[in-house]
Amino acid sequence: MADTTADADTKKLDRKAARLAKQIGAFGRQHGGAEGQLAHIGQAGTRIVLVGADGAWGDLVAPNWQVAQLAAEKAALTLHEEFDGEFAARVKTGPYEWSRMAGIQLGGAGQPGA
Numbered sequence: 001m002a003d004t005t006a007d008a009d010t011k012k013l014d015r016k017a018a019r020l021a022k023q024i025g026a027f028g029r030q031h032g033g034a035e036g037q038l039a040h041i042g043q044a045g046t047r048i049v050l051v052g053a054d055g056a057w058g059d060l061v062a063p064n065w066q067v068a069q070l071a072a073e074k075a076a077l078t079l080h081e082e083f084d085g086e087f088a089a090r091v092k093t094g095p096y097e098w099s100r101m102a103g104i105q106l107g108g109a110g111q112p113g114a
Contacts, residue, residue, distance in 0.1 A: 017067045020060055021074035024050065028075070031056045035078045037087065038068050048072065049083060055092030 031052025
């Protein structure tokens with residue numbers, strides 16, 4: 001019985017990786033290619049950060065590191081070890097992102113008394 005449960009779990013995670021790979025591929029096609037970085041986010045899983053060749057960015061969340069890695073492999077996504085300065089410099093932000101970042105700061109837009 002345990003083998004059947006393990007097989008079902010493995011198949012479920014493989015399907016999840018395939019769905020994520022499909023989304024990664026769609027992002028890459030829409031933005032002239034993409035590169036990524038994996039970041040562990042605790043019990044929530046692993047974030048797959050995507051940066052398009054045009055500077056657009058997005059992210060997906062996998063249930064764990066192994067599924068994120070498998071999805072990246074299936075999508076042939078080039079992964080960076082870190083979200084370092086050179087990689088981060090490719091990201092283009094617009095007014096929406098700047099207003100969201102300002103709202104996070106104490107006294108920034110969206111904060112009481114701002």
